[in-house]
Amino acid sequence: MKNIIIEVDKLNFTYEHLDKNVLENISFKICENEFVGIIGPNGGGKTTLVKILLGLLSPQSGSVQIFGTKPGKNPHKIAYLPQHLVFDPQIPITVEEVVLMGCLGHRFIGLYTQKDHQNAIEAMTKMNVIEYQNAFFSSLSGGQKQRVLIARALTCRPKILILDEPSAGIDTHHEQILLDLLKKLNAEMSIIMVSHEYQFVSSLVDYVICINKDSHIHYPNEINEKNFQEIISKKYQYIAHDHEVKTK
Amino acid sequence: MIQFFIDIFNPDMVFLMYATLIGIFASFAFGIMGTFVVIKRVSFIAGAISHCILGGIGLGMYLNKVHEITWMTPQIGAILMAIFSALLIGYFTIYYKEREDTLIGALWAFGMAIGLILIYYTPGYTDPMSYLFGSILMVGLEDLITVIILDILVLTITILFFNKFVSICFDEEFARLRGINTRFYYILLLVLIAITVVMLINVVGIVMIVAMLTIPSGIASVLSKNIKSMIIYSILISLFTVITGLAISYEINAPSGPVIIILSSIIYFIAIVFLRKRIF
Numbered sequence: 001m002k003n004i005i006i007e008v009d010k011l012n013f014t015y016e017h018l019d020k021n022v023l024e025n026i027s028f029k030i031c032e033n034e035f036v037g038i039i040g041p042n043g044g045g046k047t048t049l050v051k052i053l054l055g056l057l058s059p060q061s062g063s064v065q066i067f068g069t070k071p072g073k074n075p076h077k078i079a080y081l082p083q084h085l086v087f088d089p090q091i092p093i094t095v096e097e098v099v100l101m102g103c104l105g106h107r108f109i110g111l112y113t114q115k116d117h118q119n120a121i122e123a124m125t126k127m128n129v130i131e132y133q134n135a136f137f138s139s140l141s142g143g144q145k146q147r148v149l150i151a152r153a154l155t156c157r158p159k160i161l162i163l164d165e166p167s168a169g170i171d172t173h174h175e176q177i178l179l180d181l182l183k184k185l186n187a188e189m190s191i192i193m194v195s196h197e198y199q200f201v202s203s204l205v206d207y208v209i210c211i212n213k214d215s216h217i218h219y220p221n222e223i224n225e226k227n228f229q230e231i232i233s234k235k236y237q238y239i240a241h242d243h244e245v246k247t248k
Numbered sequence: 249m250i251q252f253f254i255d256i257f258n259p260d261m262v263f264l265m266y267a268t269l270i271g272i273f274a275s276f277a278f279g280i281m282g283t284f285v286v287i288k289r290v291s292f293i294a295g296a297i298s299h300c301i302l303g304g305i306g307l308g309m310y311l312n313k314v315h316e317i318t319w320m321t322p323q324i325g326a327i328l329m330a331i332f333s334a335l336l337i338g339y340f341t342i343y344y345k346e347r348e349d350t351l352i353g354a355l356w357a358f359g360m361a362i363g364l365i366l367i368y369y370t371p372g373y374t375d376p377m378s379y380l381f382g383s384i385l386m387v388g389l390e391d392l393i394t395v396i397i398l399d400i401l402v403l404t405i406t407i408l409f410f411n412k413f414v415s416i417c418f419d420e421e422f423a424r425l426r427g428i429n430t431r432f433y434y435i436l437l438l439v440l441i442a443i444t445v446v447m448l449i450n451v452v453g454i455v456m457i458v459a460m461l462t463i464p465s466g467i468a469s470v471l472s473k474n475i476k477s478m479i480i481y482s483i484l485i486s487l488f489t490v491i492t493g494l495a496i497s498y499e500i501n502a503p504s505g506p507v508i509i510i511l512s513s514i515i516y517f518i519a520i521v522f523l524r525k526r527i528f
Contacts, residue, residue: 054425075427087418091287092472101415105426109408136473152422 002031005160005190006053011062013048022048026062028209032159035186037201037208038194044212046194047083050164053192054080067159075105079153081146083164083194089138095148096133099124102155116155123151127181143174147181154185161185164194179204252495264498267384270395271490274447277402278490279483281444282465283475284437288417291462293341293438296352297333298445298457300359304329305379305449306366313370322379323394326449330442333359338435360454382453382505384494395447402440413437414475451490452505463512464489470523489515 011026022045030036040046051057052064055072067074079102102123103116124130127147132140137148146166153161163182167175182191183204195201201208255261256268285294308325311317333355340351367374378386406413412433415423424430441461448457468481493508500507 056421056424072427075425078425080422080425082421085419086421088287088289090469091418092469092474092478093414093418094474097414097474098418101411101419101422101426104411104415104423105428111407111410134473156426 002033004029005032005067006030006192007063007065008053009063011049011052011059011064013045013052013057013059023052023059023211026211030190030192033186033188033190034206035182035191035204036193037198037205038192038211039196039198039201039208040211042196046196046211047164049211050080050162050192050194053162054078076156077159079150079156079158079161081149081153081161081163081166083168085145085149087138091138093137094134095124095129095137095140096120098137098148099129099152099155102152105156119155119157120151123154124148126154126185127151128177141174143170143177146170146174146178150181158189160190160192162192162194165196166193167195167197167200175200249492249495249499252498255498263385263387266387266389266392267494267504268491270384270387270392270447271451271494272487273392273395273399274444274451275486275490276483277399277444277447278460278464278486279468279481280406280479281402281441282461282486283468283479283482284413284417285441285461286465286469287475287478288437290438290441291458292349292352293337294441294445294461295458296337296356296359297330297438297442298448298454299356300333301326301330301442301445301449302363302376302379302454303359303361303366304332304363306363306370309370309374310366313372323391323446326446327398327443329359330446331439334438334442335435338431338438342431342434378453379449380453380455381503382449382451382456384451384504385498387450391450395450398443398447402443405436405440409433409436452508456505456509459509459512460486463509463516467512467516467519470519485512485515 007029009027011023012021013023014021026049038046038049048057052059053066053071055070064071067077096117099120100112100116103112103119121130121133124133127150129144129147129151132144132148137145140148150161150163161182166178170178179200182193185191186204191204193201193205198208252264256264258264285291304325304327305322306325307329308320308322311320311325312322337352337355340355341348344351364376367376412423412428415426415428416430416433416437420430420434423433444461445457448460452460464485465478465482467485468478471481472478489508489512493511494504496502496511497504497507
């Protein structure tokens with residue numbers, strides 16, 4: 001039997017400015033080396049759930065356990081690829097410098113070590129971006145940037161990789177490259193992929209968690225193109241929210 | 249210009265040697281902190297800190313002369329106010345993001361106004377012009393020692409936490425996810441910028457500090473492939489503009505601060521025109 005690495009139980013969450021829950025009574029478990037999709041409509045609370053798993057937001061009630069502890073206590077076991085990287089494209093920073101940031105937090109002071117550089121090279125090789133090692137990060141295409149950010153996430157050798165809408169802003173060709181790479185990575189770690197497109201995740205996932213205020217678990221054989229809209233729009237409740245707003 | 253470099257070694261004109269040495273030592277801090285000011289886009293905050301420092305200078309003068317607190321010199325007042333304003337502005341920018349620019353603008357003017365009032369109530373005449381526009385040719389050994397100590401402090405802390413500073417400038421959320429206390433390092437960065445600003449007062453004065461913290465690094469960002477090379481270029485450009493600016497101002501008998509800024513600005517505009525690949 002596989003070990004449970006994430007356990008969410010009766011989770012409720014709302015933002016400071018809202019009078020109703022963005023997430024309500026969410027419960028699920030994720031085991032090691034599982035590939036899980038989180039799907040749902042825009043505004044349904046998918047990114048909010050991810051931020052709770054990462055420890056960036058705290059729920060008002062319910063429990064979230066990651067490797068048996070509270071979220072945020074194991075920063076090196078969880079890697080995260082954000083939906084949009086907000087950065088200043090004029091910062092002169094190379095691909096290698098970006099990937100090395102994945103080694104942050106290992107020690108309190110000092111520059112990167114030789115081992116950090118080796119880990120970064122290994123991660124860049126794995127994500128097929130080693131040839132851009134010395135290129136400006138901002139000069140890369142959307143798909144290349146995404147692979148660099150995954151390489152950055154991999155340098156700390158995580159046990160869980162969370163990707164928030166990784167197909168946003170990349171073309172079909174790069175989508176396929178990404179899916180192939182994720183399939184390989186799944187042998188080493190659990191992967192949670194957030195998407196509003198079921199087709200994108202359907203070929204890889206063990207199951208999907210539909211988030212639309214509450215949560216429902218569906219297995220790939222239960223979902224097809226015809227009933228997908230019906231599933232995600234069930235009890236449809238779009239709640240406008242800003243992920244940066246403080247919680248109550 | 250050659251006369252300037254000959255006179256540096258003239259024992260009767262020791263102030264020139266001090267001015268040159270201060271320019272050289274301060275350029276290291278300008279280059280490093282200027283790079284972070286540019287990539288973190290906090291020039292407005294650096295401007296506010298620099299103007300608040302006039303409040304510290306005024307307080308130092310007032311307490312020293314009126315209340316005879318001898319250790320409270322204008323320089324100590326400037327350092328304390330620089331650190332205090334960095335902490336205050338850091339707190340505001342973290343917790344009152346919605347009104348960040350208004351609050352910084354208010355602190356900017358408030359600090360300066362307090363300084364001018366305290367200077368006004370301090371017995372004896374003090375010309376605020378030397379603080380506002382710099383007086384590098386009036387510096388002494390004590391100023392040089394202060395700059396060296398502050399320089400060592402800034403360099404040491406930056407080397408120790410360099411990767412963390414870069415990460416909070418590039419992707420703060422990722423740094424937070426890596427377990428880094430991003431708020432602490434942001435405020436530490438502001439404190440280091442504030443200390444650098446104190447060093448700049450003698451060189452270019454309060455009014456033009458922002459230019460010296462942004463122009464050399466702005467030019468460097470066009471020439472650089474990564475942040476380390478941006479810092480090195482930034483230090484070299486600072487060294488060149490400060491020393492050449494001093495030499496020109498000595499030659500044409502003009503205030504050194506404005507000459508250094510004019511020289512830096514000309515190089516910056518040339519860089520924009522000829523290195524258009526990356527508009528900043």
